[in-house]
Amino acid sequence: MSTFKELGLNKNIIKALTDLGYENPTEIQLKAIPQVLSSSEDLKAFAQTGTGKTAAFSLPILEQIDAESKDTQVVILSPTRELALQIANNIEEFSKYLDGVKTLAVYGGASIEDQIKKLKRGVQIVVGTPGRTVDLINRKQLKLNNIKWLVLDEADEMLNMGFKDELDKVLAVTPKEKQTLLFSATFPQEVERIAKNYMYKPVELSAGTKNKGSDQVSHQYYVVSERNRYAALKRIADVNPDIYSIIFCRTRRETQEIADKLIKDGYNADALHGDLSQAQRDSVMEKFRKKHLQLLVATDVAARGLDVNDLTHVINHKLPDQIESYTHRSGRTGRAGKEGISIAIVTGREKGKLHPIERIIGKKFVKTPVPTGKEICQNQLFKLIDKVHDIEINETEINDFLPSIYEKLEGLNREELIKRFVSLEFNTFLSYYENAPDLNDSEHMRGVDSRGKRRDDENMSRFFINIGRKDRLNPARLIGLINDQQIAKNIEIGQIEILDTFSFFELDKNYQDETISAFQQNDVEFEGRSVNVEKTEKKRSGRGGKSRNSNDSRSGGGRRRSKDRKANNEGNFSGFGRKKPSSNKSAFGGSKSSRRRKG
Structure with missing residues (x-):
């Protein structure tokens, strides 16, 4: 196996790598370092999360950088401030024996005046989030005249987060005579567009198969009813006493709600999302790195760039909206040669979402029963x-x-x-x-009545819409129509019933008024017909299948509310992953107070 010395790095960089315990290069480092050292060609590189991308692009740059010049020679863009800080810290560690090399992380949420002062004193390497980098460029404080390298790290995630305009701006104003290095874990069309528009005949390298998941990660899924999702999450945590995991949620609100429930139930848990201040985020991450927390509940955006190598599990409380995001999530575990488990908690109707993910990661999900008591x-x-x-x-x-x-x-x-x-x-x-209920959604029939009709989901509101099959409406087109109204980002869509001349759909009940308002204000039309949406009562089960709304009576059937509350409220006692009522110590030795958020 090659060594870093054989790749052409100087003794001062090798010494720093030895101090850090780096022995042999990873696959992406083995391919990228010689390429960047020997050529000024643009580079498009695929590398999974946790494979050492930072060293792959920063080490050959450090080998060639002009330490005697105080001009900014490198701009590295990353999707989040956490990742920007991590990259900057890594580069400082790699360059600690290189006299005169200075690195600066620039990001929102910190004083821009302080960052400008440091830029004026001279830094060769700037690592920044797209928004703050553009801000400094517009203020003419980030000088681009002598830029030799532009690195786009996690390019796919920057686009997912809506930084397309900022990326275009930076790419457009940097000098043409530079080397652009694009690193990404997945390559959706937008990333390919950037490569086509702003890179000249890029060399393409790949460590593994594009978009494929890590070989160190196994994938499991649990099928439960919606009301049992949180109870299943707790059981997964309880059956793994040494669990050290990130739990991914889709929204900030959901993230905070799940974290609050876990804390209330005694788990060593906390939340990480965009509504926290920088000080709160730093406090949470410090506790998680020190393992005073076992469970970190996070959004996709907040979890980008987390420098944690020992995660045992990644748990998808809900699957991400973007299929590619699953690769990023699962890549948080199974790092540094260790094995990890990525878990998806799904309802019966969500199971179909696993198939396209399986095609991307090149692995099958293993159906796993929810643990028994x-x-x-x-x-x-x-x-x-x-x-x-x-x-x-x-x-x-x-x-x-x-x-x-x-x-x-x-x-x-x-x-x-x-x-x-x-x-x-x-x-x-x-x-x-004792006598804990079975939470498994057997053949997706838990939560349905004796006639096969699905019971109420109390988190959903039901709506009538005056178009149906005769208007060439199908579920996919209805979902598209709903999304076009931009009611809320990542709004959850429930059951859909398409009938001949009208239909029904369910949406998150928290957006009931916004849904009606959106369709009224937008004057929506479909296939030439004016669209009308009304709130309707959910169907109720009973003799004769009568409903409370005449619109619903046309679709027949009925529903009933489950009386089994125990599975939904699994009590507040916790196991060894949680504190017991009589104990003030966590499973990792932290005190009771250390589990509570200080911010």
């Missing part, structure tokens, strides 16, 4: 016994107390002591999971 108790109990077996005994401190302890326990044999000890630690846990 017995399985959870067994795993947690054996974990407890292992901890007892492996604990170090402080002979000096405990010896003075032993005579009194032996006296109090006199008369109890070995078997009785073990039983009492286990019962003391475990009775509450066993009681909590």
Whole structure:
């Protein structure tokens, strides 16, 4: 296997890499470093998350940079401030034995005046988010005259986050005589467009197959009803006592709600999303890196650039809207040669979304049953016994107390002591999971009535729309029509019923008024017909299938509300991944107060 020295890097860079424990280059480093060192051609490189992309583009640049000049020679764009800071920190570590090389991270949420002062003092490498970089260019504070390298890291994610205009701006105003290095984990059409418009005959490198998931990650899915989604999440956490995971949600609100529930239920958890201040984000990430938190609930955007290598699991509380985002999510685990598990919690009607993801990652999802109470108790109990077996005994401190302890326990044999000890630690846990319900959505029929009609989803509102099959309406076109109204970003669409001359659809009940307003204000037309949308009551089950609304009576059927509340509210007692009511210590040794958000 090649070494970094054999790739052509100087002794000062090699020394820094040795200090950091870098021994052999990864596949993308092995391919990219010689290419950038030996050629000024543009480079389009595919590399999965966690494969060492930062070193792949920064090491050959550091080898060639002019340390005697204070001019900015490198601009590196990244989608988030966390990733920008991580890249800048990595480059500072790589260049610590290179005299005169200075790196600056520029991003929103920090003082632009401070960043301008540092730019004026001279920095060769600027790592920035697209918005702040454009701001500094417009203020004529970021000088581009001597730019030799422009790096687009995580280009696909920058486009997903809506930075197309900013990328176009930077690419358009940087000098033509430069080397553009584009690194991306996936290559959707928009990334290919950038490569076509702003790169000249780029060399293409690939570490692995484009858009394919990491070989170190296995993929599982659990099928549950919507009302059991959170309960299933808790069981997944409980059955894995050593879990260290990011839980991905689609919206900031959902992220905070799930984190708040987990904290209330005693888990070592917290939220990471765009509504937090920089100080709050830094505090949460510091706790997570130190493993004072086991579960980090995050949005896709907030989780970009997290420098965490030991995650055991990535859990998709809900699948992302963009298929490519799943690759980014799952790439958070299975890093640095370690194995990881990516889990998707889906309802029966969401299962079809797994197939296109499987085609992209080149792997199959394995259907896995939601753990039973017995399985959870067994795993947690054996974990407890292992901890007892492996604990170090402080002979000096405990010896003075032993005579009194032996006296109090006199008369109890070995078997009785073990039983009492286990019962003391475990009775509450066993009681909590006693007669725990089955949460698996067997053949997607949990949550349906005896006639096969699906019961109410209490989070959805039902709407009537005056177009149907005769207007050439189908579910896909109806979804497109709804999305065109821009009611809310990533709004959840529920059941759809297409009839001959009218139809019904369900949307997130939190956007009920916005839905009606959007269709009224936009004067929507479909196939030449004026579209009318009205709120309608959900169908109710009962004899004769009568409904409360005449529109609904035309579609027949009925629904009933499930009376089984236990699975939806699995109580507040927690296992060893959570604090027990009698304990103030976390599974990682943190105090009770350390689990609460300070911000």
